[in-house]
Amino acid sequence: MKDVIELLKECRNTVKNKFTKEEIEQIEKNDNFIKAMIEEDNFNIFYNMLNENYSKILFKKIVKYRYMLSFYKGAFNNNKEKIKLSMKYGSINIFSWGFKRLLFALQKYKYPSEIENFLLFYIFGLKQYNVENIFEVKDDSIVFDIGAWKGDTAYFFSKRCNDNAKIYAFEPDKDAFDTLKLIKEKYKLNNVILENILFSIKSETVDFVSMTPDTPSVKMNAITIDEFVTNNNVERIDYLKMDVEGAEMDILKGSVNTIKSLRPSLAIAIYHGGELFMEDFYKVPVFIKKITENYEYYIRTFSPWGGETVLFCKPRK
Template identity: 30%
Template sequence: MINYFVKKMKHYKNIPIFIKFKKDKDFEYRLNFMIFLSKFFNYKRTNHGDKIEELIPSYLDNIIYYSDIGDIENTFCSNFNLDKIYKSYQIFSDEYSKDLYLSQLINYSFVGENSKGTLFLLYYSHIWNQYKKVENSIKDKLDNLFLFDLSNINIPIKLYYPYPYGLFSDFILEQYKYKNKVYVSEGDIVIDGGGYMGDTALYFANLVGKTGKVYSFECVDSNLNIFYKNLDLNPNLKDIISIQKYPLYDKSNQQLNFADGADASRIMDNGNLKVISISIDDFVENNKLQKVNFIKMDIEGAELKALKGAKNTLSRFRPNLAISLYHSFSDYYEIPLLLSEILYEYEFYFDHFKLGRGESILFCKAK
């Protein structure tokens, strides 16, 4: 839709040039148009649910008005390498991905309570009608966790989880599926990098069925304790999921220090949890896997390293990929550029599944 506006306003002479890019005037125009348009959209992040900060649409708020808060163009240039952004932008296979990619780069530049970018299509989507159904699926509470029964939205899964939005994103928005192009199918072998409490593993297991397998990598004990509880709640899916207590990395047998941050546990020099890494290539070889159909990664900034440890698997099996980009500014271009070098004859797509900064996913599909 944004591309429609860009084409319609192609000859509109009053769009300011905030950022010059002489290599490609069409890219320059689209980027500056996106910045210009973003100055008219303003979203507020609010506390919602159990002290979880999410941006949930409030239709009592006016989001369309001019505001130059945050100095978009200078903030953008200080956060990103423009040449690498351009190279990544060129990789994408459809106009939707290109538009949303530029919009999310703007949105990601805003750390505080204000959000920018052209996210109004998601903001006003009817999909939010389903969010209330996820909230209404809460049946019980265990400490700081809610017990969700998703059967009321025709998903035969029960699980403990700390807040509704994660499940809304996993099961309703389906953030690890790109339209009808990149998705998990029955019988697939899935590598689930970043298992957390088992939500994505259960999502994938429900799709692959008894003839498939999900290898879910999670190394943080506090998350694993809930993960095992969630498997017991779903005996029909339990045997499809194999928990691997390792962090994915470029090389195996490296000692890594993790800071336990629940859904944002990450490698840190002063982390108090010491774990031993494994690479995807070594895992595939050690377990003599005969195929890998899908790789998902949401591993809190270790995606680039983990992908470097999967080069043989990517070349041999040519799986579909869904890789999180939102853990650093540089991931938005370093990960697409790395994969464009590794993958031969692939299509690349981009989507974003949150009104806030998180949940940007790079999708890759073999032609």
């Protein structure tokens, strides 16, 4: 497809005066994201899925930043280098983003102090899961919040809905779940239903690795979303949000029947995967398209370096 081919040429032209031809070839050869870009198939499918020009513009910016990151790997973990790279190739304007973050810091007292500030900024400051005409949880919505962590999204969804809503907050991490219970009780989130459940591709016992530093892995019994829906007689899901630190593909594979039959609006994190992240970017959307053709597709990103990139799938009428 012409756009992806031209984008690859543009990326290569950006680095050709700073790296030798041999260096470029070697870096591309060792990077799965770039190899998939060169092969084109998934990138073409994803680009052509997108239902608006703004999403296609973001697609190109995100891809270019991720391409450049493979040549400047220090920008992955070094904040100073990350900012420098984002000033040149950021998927959204880093100065505007930084100003919004500064403004939010003056308002964070309004929100639960038990939740990390950077999460509050994305969820409340940038309204990561409130995209007009695409993903707007409200009224008596039934929501699956998969990867609820300490309650940032559950709190956000709860406050946007009435008492007849059902916000299922799924979180397997014990420490995070304890905070989630505290948030529900302290802030009277009466429409939130807590579930200390681990989802996966099938029912199995797995070694669950906590996001809490220095916490050993634990054995947990995982189930699929399809099983949970069947076992609990869930007949409607309006919105399904998933941000599970790279386990998205496995969980999606265990939710095929639910997505096909109940057709919820989807918000799926696609910025995980691989050594330098973003390998889910070209895998998750294509997988969802194979499940069903009954969606419109959009992307939004909420950081200049492509992190917090979300695929929104809106059911066709």
